[in-house]
Amino acid sequence: MVPTAAGDRLGVWIVGARGSVATTVVVGAAAVAAGLAPPVGCVTELPDFRGAGLTPVGRLVFGGCDITGVPLAKRAEQLVAAGVVPADLPAAVGGALAAAEREIRPGVAAAAGRQAPQATAIAAQLAGFRERHGLAHVVVVNLSSTAPQPGPHPAYASLAALRAALDGPEPVLPPHALYAYAALGAGCGYVDFTPSGAMRLPALAELAAEAGVPYAGNDGKTGETLARSALAPMFAHRALRVRAWSGTNLLGGGDGATLADPRAAASKNASKARSLAELLPEPVEGEVHIDEVPALGDWKTAWDHIAFDGFLGVRMTMQFTWQGCDSALAAPLVLDLVRLLGRAMARGAVGVQPHLAFFFKDPLGSDEHRLVPQYELLRTWASPGIPDPPA
């Protein structure tokens, strides 16, 4: 079961490994690797990335943790019922599901009690995962539910302060940030696909530098914000004056329920608003609503209304409706990110990876929010001629 040679397999350890996105990632990776599905939605399978030296999808090894215990195979069946996964796939990739199932551990749910031992336990899980599969590199991906941003805390300012605080009796970090801490400390690359904000804490950025590992984030750009980052530059570059940009998101599934919590929604909305503010030259009117509509299941509908002025003050409008399936939009991006971060590790990259801004609503290390320039940055980074930095 354990490969004797390390070489080219890449470990993917998912926080929230039993969620809809994670299950779609595992099912989809196996399906793509087996030729059962084309790699639609996988950016790194575009011709532009052919010579980039990325680990093939079939060489990814999955594991992770979750606070629920529903088996992956059952989650896959639920995704079939929801129309996200084709009916015949779970059986066809049963071996891959079982392999990932064996590598999922119970997750830390709540920030409670002394956290240093928790971090050590997580690090041990990661080390075990790496050793069992003989993996040169492991990327940890945060796919847990949207959580409130960590509030201010003096221990966040430096790694030394954080380490001291974690040894104290009170919890310091929210769970997802504790995972980031453990992952970086264990020498793993880290991708934050949620709006958690963990990697904006100076102490964690310092830890990444100390550990010599790369990281990327914040909040996967899969729907309304994706479309906004394609459209907003049109108004800006054509000197059209956007007066108001309003949005309503209807979504069912677990994400809808999570975002019914105003604090979680605030975290999400902050990402969305920051994106729009960066894309347009002036502040604009308009609110963003996120409504839980269970009847929509895993589908999300977003309606955006843009009121803008043209020449001589003529008022015009644009509206769009986006009807997408979040799990199906997010999963291939997760595959892209782990492959790209794995390559960054192989190239010896350390710290924030700004060329991955393309994937995020609120990109770390980059002020570029326009989608196409983000793509060009990524494409350039991945071009075969670009030399690896010295080890």
Next chain:
Amino acid sequence: MVPTAAGDRLGVWIVGARGSVATTVVVGAAAVAAGLAPPVGCVTELPDFRGAGLTPVGRLVFGGCDITGVPLAKRAEQLVAAGVVPADLPAAVGGALAAAEREIRPGVAAAAGRQAPQATAIAAQLAGFRERHGLAHVVVVNLSSTAPQPGPHPAYASLAALRAALDGPEPVLPPHALYAYAALGAGCGYVDFTPSGAMRLPALAELAAEAGVPYAGNDGKTGETLARSALAPMFAHRALRVRAWSGTNLLGGGDGATLADPRAAASKNASKARSLAELLPEPVEGEVHIDEVPALGDWKTAWDHIAFDGFLGVRMTMQFTWQGCDSALAAPLVLDLVRLLGRAMARGAVGVQPHLAFFFKDPLGSDEHRLVPQYELLRTWASPGIPDPPA
């Protein structure tokens, strides 16, 4: 009335000078120059273009030709009634309207009879315009109605053949192409804002080279195609598989009536389809309709429906509705184009100007159809540090 010093004024000679767009250009340029309206929609007024050495809007001198005789002042009042121009502007810029009115000549309507003398007469009009105002440079802009593309003709293959044919008894060029011929021959820059296709004729490109003048075109990108060129790269770069892209355009006004002619509509649709084909990696299903709906007046509504596949074949859709006023969208782009082509003339540029692709549905000299990279090409060209080519 004629300025004594030439220097920095730039002549703008409009084919179709009494149309909605042309009237909005003249009214709007005067309003912006007088500080009566902000330069919304004027790309060249963005901060990125501050050091580009462009002629100020207030230094443009307007003239042109049209086959109708309705006075500009009356057209301006019609645009007030249509909600395109604010009620108080025509009176406020009455002097500018009168000045342009004096420089409008009857236009050549139909291709009939011997065309060499017609070309000579047009060239004489242009020379007179240049001399009366002491203009160093004149840019001719084609704002006439959408016309059918010129069919194949042996005389289009070379300048020599064309010159010979123009001397014959039969008409060779459609009117708008005759204007292009005359303009280039008279040493004017030429901008084709319609889908005429004139500058795709090898003979005319040869003439531009011989005359040492720059040109740009084809078919101003103001609405549905503008939005498509912003959105389509999102699908392509995210590896989402567009299955069908359908569009319906409802428009009143003169343009709607013109496009009720299937041959003119074919010309327009060819531009639109070419743009989409260039933007997406695979052919897609879907038609484009252009309906004349007089009740909409100068407003245009476009609805686009995009069916695409995501990961594992999940079907998703995006729709948008664009509600814009074409004259108000086109007019500031015309100002941008004449200022940019005037600057190109000052820099000694000759032939097709690919950096102006940003403005066109079917850009000449460029394969880049994505809006934001088009903007970046333009911005780079206009950067102050870029040296002028040697004279």
Next chain:
Amino acid sequence: MVPTAAGDRLGVWIVGARGSVATTVVVGAAAVAAGLAPPVGCVTELPDFRGAGLTPVGRLVFGGCDITGVPLAKRAEQLVAAGVVPADLPAAVGGALAAAEREIRPGVAAAAGRQAPQATAIAAQLAGFRERHGLAHVVVVNLSSTAPQPGPHPAYASLAALRAALDGPEPVLPPHALYAYAALGAGCGYVDFTPSGAMRLPALAELAAEAGVPYAGNDGKTGETLARSALAPMFAHRALRVRAWSGTNLLGGGDGATLADPRAAASKNASKARSLAELLPEPVEGEVHIDEVPALGDWKTAWDHIAFDGFLGVRMTMQFTWQGCDSALAAPLVLDLVRLLGRAMARGAVGVQPHLAFFFKDPLGSDEHRLVPQYELLRTWASPGIPDPPA
């Protein structure tokens, strides 16, 4: 100025007489009466109402009260700038504006102090208005801003209790309900065009019976709810199962600002939700948002998304976008309502008028929320053959 014969003129006394709707009512009635505008939007000008014996629009006499003092003529100019009223109308109907201006009195703004004298003062204003113009009937219309619903109060249970309480030192009724009290007591018909809920108080219904006057209400149905009351029966009668009906309203103008107050919005949303609950056989998911977007001015955009199941559980959706001008939608309905209530007074009708449900989001005296049956009820009531009740 005062007509010598009473007879056929009908008094219209507007609470909120300087608002956008009221100003549009006065301008529009004069324009229609003078033949300057067709009666588009006036239900009572449809052929079905030709023999209904309604007061001609030109025989309406306007007055009212408002807490602001901005002259009607100035308000009319603001509506011109907003695109609600054609530019030349205010001058053309200046006489009508001046006549209404003379009959506008300062309004009671806040519930403060002893209210019995306030009610007496209002009744005196109404009596004066009736006498000055020799009016047989006066209809009072509440067009004031949306206000919170009156909370529970023991004095609301009966007319006797209310009268006693009004004599006390504490205010009992919110201002708009005080106007209803005074109007009914003064023998005027009463139309509540806002979601005030005043006429749901038993004490006021008792007063209408005692005074022998008719009334109608609640909350004019002008946009999103109008469309819902046309569309929802389609789902119900076709046995399609609506799972979720979500709505977002974007509006500028004064109404948008008022509805930014959560208590006022709650009042509005209660009307909307009650309507949907009555129209569909089962409770549905979905929220309604009302966003203030000043950039939209007097225009309102509503987007509704309806998720429904068809046969064998197939999931389908319908969406609509409504882009309307509230003042222009409401004003002709106000003219309809006063003419119809005036006719009801002439026919001796007393108490709630259920046949006017057609006009309201939350109709008093009627469980019929479907638009077309509401119309049929109204049409039948207005048919010439229907005898007046005995005096």
Next chain:
Amino acid sequence: MVPTAAGDRLGVWIVGARGSVATTVVVGAAAVAAGLAPPVGCVTELPDFRGAGLTPVGRLVFGGCDITGVPLAKRAEQLVAAGVVPADLPAAVGGALAAAEREIRPGVAAAAGRQAPQATAIAAQLAGFRERHGLAHVVVVNLSSTAPQPGPHPAYASLAALRAALDGPEPVLPPHALYAYAALGAGCGYVDFTPSGAMRLPALAELAAEAGVPYAGNDGKTGETLARSALAPMFAHRALRVRAWSGTNLLGGGDGATLADPRAAASKNASKARSLAELLPEPVEGEVHIDEVPALGDWKTAWDHIAFDGFLGVRMTMQFTWQGCDSALAAPLVLDLVRLLGRAMARGAVGVQPHLAFFFKDPLGSDEHRLVPQYELLRTWASPGIPDPPA
């Protein structure tokens, strides 16, 4: 297998019995009868129809004809793949599919040769079907593809002329009309769910009278026109002036391909246009497009744009998008129609049944196109207190 007592079973003989709609009808009827699916979309299962004496869905007996030979069970699997039928249903109702399969005969494809013998053969098929199952009544439903309207022909003017012509060597009737002829002559009720126009031929109406059977039609109202018939009365009854009503329909599946034939599309569009003309007081601008978009499969998307004027000429718009699955929308209506026509037969009704207008785009025998009054007519007809006509 053949029931010994006739009594209460009702025969349903479908022209186009292997199509998507027919297959959904057979699968769905069995599923509803077995309690495997709720009767969503079945109007006759609403509480209003409880006492109407309709044949229970489980007592319907299915047969019919088709020009293709694909087994029903295979068609059902295709509908599963298309997302129209739940995955487990075809197996669960396998018996019902097999029973219907046994009663499907090859259909007449093209109008060729002498038609009298063809009509006799069809009548014999119907008689056999009736006898094998001991059915008191059989309803024939036309679910074949949209076909061009029959052109003018002298034989259509009277039954005598038609009979004479059918005996001649040339074909007279298009296939679907030949089925109507045979069905009526065989004493079957007839429902035309397509826009065939057969029952508008005087000869066939005469035949129905002679044979003493009822019929109903034309063109099931399932999507865009359904929504129009709910919405258009809103504009008409509110005296809003519709200026233009434009529509674009995108559809895949067989229907999309059929409607790519301009003559078939013309037939469909005529139904749609007639409906709108009846619903609005004035002619309106606007076109209707039907585009084949195979990527949409069995789903249909319609976008409608309505430009209307309000008070004082203010221009407003409404748009809607309908995303439905035609087979799932049509199938329950077919069940409704056969049950209602069966009941009409039991009540001795003869000729056109105007109370069924509710179901059709272009209803026979009725000028009422408004959806809700159509429903009220139907409900009244089905009320238990309404006596059956004398036998």
